[in-house]
Amino acid sequence: MGRRRAGGGGDAPTWGLPVRRVEERPDRPADRTAWPATLAPVRQLLDEGLDLGPATVLVGENGSGKSTVVEALAALFGLSSQGGTTHTAHWGHGARDASPLPGHLRLVRGAGASRWGYFLRAETMHATFEALLERVERSPDRLAQSHGESYLSVLEDHFDDSGLFVLDEPESALSFSGQLALVGVLAAQVAGGRAQVVVATHSPLVAALPGARVLELSEDGLVERAWDDLDVVAHWRSFLDAPERYLRHVRPS
Template identity: 35%
Template sequence: MIEKQYISYFEIVREKITDPNTYPFNIPALKNIPKVELHPNVTFIIGENGTGKSTLLEALAVQYGFNAEGGSKNFSFSTQRTDSPLSQCIRLGKGIIAPKDGFFLRAESFYNAASYLDVLQKEDPQKKALKAYGNKSLHEQSHGESFFALFTNRFSGHGVYILDEPEAALSAQRQLAFLVRLHELVNMKSQFIIATHSPLLLSYPHAKIIELSGSGYKITRFSDTEPFIVHKVFLNDPAKMLKELGID
């Protein structure tokens, strides 16, 4: 039931916007987005580059209490203040049950989050900052391995996980493995909000897919998403597609 969701909806409080003609409030999709109900398990946010996916995801994460550069709620590092004022104008519908875990993954700043963990480990080895991450520095693993170590070791269920392009460092095989882990965590009463370009991730059944575009916002189906359509057309006849692109 919706009242048992960790986050049931979000909306932009227009009265708090000082100038609707400035970034990010002038992004077309965000300018007209209404109150949006979230799926109790998995909500995907998709769209072309520049449509506001990461900006919206960051605002949701910051409003929920996460560090703007990523991590859990107790991550307090900051390398550069880049978060937009959108988070100050977001209202979240919070459920009656509080999550026991949570994490905000930003692919672009994951390096900084990994460095912060190393600093914590060196400052106080007794606290074992890396224990929840497989007892190994994320910098001592490949980019993809460190992402997967996060999903398998750090994410413990009963949590809110806000992920910005988690596929960025994952091979196709690892993306499928991520789907398995996602499903395990959903069955452990977790809620995900994910911005992605990956048709593999978007295939997760029963998820809600929110598409942002230059013309606004809509709820769509997996088979109607651009990632699915483009990949399907290309893989059905790669030679033809390459020829149309002038590559032959």
Template identity: 35%
Template sequence: MSYIRSVRLEKLTEELGYTAELPAVRSLSAMEELELSASVTYLVGENGTGKSTLLEAIAVKYGFNAEGGSLNFSFSTKETHSPLHNAIKLTRGIERPKTGFFLRAESFYNAASYVDTLGYEILQAYGGKSLHEQSHGESFFSLVMNRFTAHGLYILDEPEAALSPSRQMSLLIRINELVKQGSQFIIATHSPVILAYPDAVIYELTQKGIAESSYEDTETYSVMKAFMDSPRRMLDRLFDETEKE
């Protein structure tokens, strides 16, 4: 199911400020559109390439609160999101999602606080227990298992920040269940576990721009594989290079 089919940059103006210099934005300006119609699409890449900024712009343009939450969340603690959403256009699917959620690891605390203000009935949709009365990982997983339901649009920014490796595998199971129930996911991640969902479209963001990649060809996978294959050798090399500097 495709609730968002593609995104394109309509204009590159001075109003975008530093955002215009991000590799993701420069690359987007050079292409006709970025296809997002897969059930699961990933944005991966080094810090500073603009994947979270692009993800945020897509979410805000669709109507989600900039700090995260559902389409009905209207709180704001601080205006820190970029103006990129004003410069992009989304091509939407024919059908509209029945539900949705924008998860930002960095502002999940704010979203959880807002949930506490919504009353007992709304809290039941999040598992019936305040998200603040659980660990970070437990509260996030409670959100995924209770609030994420069929025919939804879910935009996730670095969900691994709250999850152990085994919980990341459980997240993949939940993603698969929801995809089979007509949901769509767009995810920015550094986790090779979360990135492993089969048949997903992966866009790798580098200083050169945006390019589609296979799982095994991403830096996320290759760096982690090299480390896990021989952690001692990798550490010796890293420490040796540091001492030479």
């Protein structure tokens, strides 16, 4: 119950979205025996394609392919794997080695949709903010703020436009209240019909984004799940119910 294969995106209209679908390029098929196609979710994406609605959340364990998928989407949209906007893609620093996946994929774009985008990833966020401060007049001194405060400042400044917003593990900089504020910003954008959101997360709170289609990445591939059925939700519920059952295994003897 609460699970189905993730090729289609439901009944929501997608014609005006920045990205309607991600699919393999017929002229450049990927080698299914080489990484990252050896990951079941990536292989499924290549085999079946993936339709995207107004909001999509990807959840799964480390190494399941979440970041690989969102980085590929960002690259195909013209965004740097380092993070930033369509106009600031060269500002970030310290990106990981580029995946070959974008070279085997193509986007189906919405008719007349915005081509502006923003890729926010925790690993390179501070370098991107530093570049923004050097170039944008009257910007608040975000470097004097806490990590989470500066993160939310950027959300407030930049997430007020139409376009595609791709976020990779945004919860890493945020407290519980900060994550709740993030979900509020994203939900308002989606509800207003101005933006399309794709988020990769470990957070059950972020995964509860209202109206989002939630896909769990695992050895089973890309599977659409109800929030209540997500492994991460079950694990956190179990931990909060009885933390000692888990902590006794990590304490030194």
